[in-house]
Amino acid sequence: MSIDFKHYAGREQAFVKHTFLDEYLKAALGIICSRYREFVYVDGFAGPWKSTAGEHFDDTSFGIALKHMTKILEFYESKGRLIKMRAFLVEKDSRAYTQLEQAIKRFPKIEISPLKGMMEDHTAKIAASIPSSAFSFTLIDPKGFPEIGAMMPLLQRQNAEALVNFMFDFANRFGGTDLIPKLEAWLSLAGKEGWRDLINGLTGAEREQMYEDLAVEALRSTPGYAYAPVITVDKVLHNRPLYKLIFLSRHSRGLEIFRKSESIALGAQAEVRSVAKANKKAENSAMGDFFADGSDAVPNDRSSQVIRRSQLQAPIQLKNRLIAAGGEEVTWGELWPQVLEDFSVTRSWLGRQVNYFRKAGQLLAPGWSSERKQIPDDDQRLIWNNQLS
Numbered sequence: 001m002s003i004d005f006k007h008y009a010g011r012e013q014a015f016v017k018h019t020f021l022d023e024y025l026k027a028a029l030g031i032i033c034s035r036y037r038e039f040v041y042v043d044g045f046a047g048p049w050k051s052t053a054g055e056h057f058d059d060t061s062f063g064i065a066l067k068h069m070t071k072i073l074e075f076y077e078s079k080g081r082l083i084k085m086r087a088f089l090v091e092k093d094s095r096a097y098t099q100l101e102q103a104i105k106r107f108p109k110i111e112i113s114p115l116k117g118m119m120e121d122h123t124a125k126i127a128a129s130i131p132s133s134a135f136s137f138t139l140i141d142p143k144g145f146p147e148i149g150a151m152m153p154l155l156q157r158q159n160a161e162a163l164v165n166f167m168f169d170f171a172n173r174f175g176g177t178d179l180i181p182k183l184e185a186w187l188s189l190a191g192k193e194g195w196r197d198l199i200n201g202l203t204g205a206e207r208e209q210m211y212e213d214l215a216v217e218a219l220r221s222t223p224g225y226a227y228a229p230v231i232t233v234d235k236v237l238h239n240r241p242l243y244k245l246i247f248l249s250r251h252s253r254g255l256e257i258f259r260k261s262e263s264i265a266l267g268a269q270a271e272v273r274s275v276a277k278a279n280k281k282a283e284n285s286a287m288g289d290f291f292a293d294g295s296d297a298v299p300n301d302r303s304s305q306v307i308r309r310s311q312l313q314a315p316i317q318l319k320n321r322l323i324a325a326g327g328e329e330v331t332w333g334e335l336w337p338q339v340l341e342d343f344s345v346t347r348s349w350l351g352r353q354v355n356y357f358r359k360a361g362q363l364l365a366p367g368w369s370s371e372r373k374q375i376p377d378d379d380q381r382l383i384w385n386n387q388l389s
C-alpha cells in the first residue's frame with residue numbers, strides 16, 4: 001500500500017508524515033514480528049483528523065498502522081506463527097472518537113482499545129498493560145505540544161520505538177515567552193539549565209538546530225535511546241520548517257529502517273512542495289511562467305538538498321572514522337550506524353560507497369566474497385589504506 005496523494009490537498013505535510021509511517025511500519029513490522037510474539041501500536045492523538053479517504057481511513061495514522069498490522073499478522077498466520085497484535089488509540093474529541101469507534105470495526109483481527117480522553121491520563125495505564133516481552137511503537141502526534149513528561153512511561157519501555165512530533169514553528173515563535181507552558185516544560189526536560197540563553201541571539205539554521213537538539217535531548221536522555229534521528233517537515237509554500245518528526249530507537253536496525261523510510265518521505269516532500277508551488281504560481285500568473293527559474297523544482301527543494309549534503313558528507317565521515325582507527329580493522333556493522341546517525345543516507349547507499357573505495361584501492365576489505373558483491377556484510381572488516389590517502 002502506498003499513500004494516495006489525492007486525499008491530502010491542503011494538508012501536504014500529513015502526506016509526508018504518512019509516507020514515512022507507511023514505509024517504516026511495512027519494513028519494521030516484518031522484522032519485529034519475526035522476533036517478538038506481541039506487537040502493540042499506541043496512537044496517543046489518533047484522530048481521525050481531516051480524513052477524506054472514506055470508511056477505509058487510509059489517510060490516517062491509525063488506518064495505515066492497522067492495515068499493515070493486519071497484513072503482517074495474516075502473513076505469519078499463513079506460516080503457522082501466531083502474533084498477538086494490539087492497538088491503543090486515544091482521542092479526546094468526541095466527534096473524532098465516534099468516528100474512530102466506527103473505523104476500527106474494519107480491523108477485526110487486531111485487539112483494539114479505543115480510549116476517550118486525554119492521552120496524558122491514559123499513558124501510565126497503557127504502558128502497564130504491555131508485557132515487557134512485547135514490542136511497542138508509540139506515535140505522539142498532537143496539533144500542539146503534549147505534556148511530554150506524561151509520555152515517559154511509554155517512551156521508557158525497553159522493547160520500544162516511537163515517533164514524536166515537535167511543533168518547531170510554534171517553538172520558534174513562542175519558546176521562552178512562557179505563553180505555552182507545555183513547550184517550556186518540554187524544552188526544560190533535558191535538564192539543560194539556562195536553555196533560554198542557548199536560544200537567545202541565535203537566528204536561522206543555528207536557532208532551528210538548537211531547538212531541535214533541545215527537543216531531542218529531552219526525549220532521548222532519560223529513556224536512554226541510542227538513536228534519535230529527525231525528519232524536518234516543511235511548510236508547503238515557504239522554505240521554512242513546520243515541524244520535526246523525532247524518531248526514537250535503541251537498535252541500529254531501527255535506524256536503518258528510519259533512513260530508508262526517511263529517504264522516501266523526503267522524496268515525497270520534494271515532489272508535493274514543488275507541485276504546490278507551481279500550482280500557486282500558475283494561479284497567480286496569467287503568463288504561466290512558473291518554473292522559469294527552476295528554484296521550485298524537485299532537485300532544489302530543501303529535502304533534496306538534505307539528501308545531497310548528506311551524500312557529500314557521509315563518505316567523508318566514513319573515511320575519517322576509518323583513518324581515526326589508526327590502521328586497526330573496523331567492521332562494517334560497527335561503522336554504518338555511526339554514519340547513519342548523523343547523515344540522511346541509507347545503509348545500502350553507504351555500503352556501495354564502501355565498495356567504490358575498495359575498488360579504488362583506498363580501502364582494504366579482507367575476504368570480500370565476490371566482485372559482484374556491492375554492499376558489505378556486517379562482519380566485513382575494513383581498513384583504510386594509508387598508502388594511498
Ligand SMILES: C[S@@+](CC[C@H](N)C(=O)[O-])C[C@H]1O[C@@H](n2cnc3c(N)ncnc32)[C@H](O)[C@@H]1O
Pocket residue numbers: 014017044045046047048049059060061062090091092093096117118119120141142143
Ligand atoms: C494532528 S491530529 C492527529 C493526526 C493523526 N496522528 C494522523 O496522522 O492521522 C491530533 C489529534 O489529537 C487529538 N488530541 C489533541 N490533544 C489530545 C490529547 N491531549 N489527548 C488525546 N487526543 C488529543 C485531536 O483532537 C486530534 O484529533
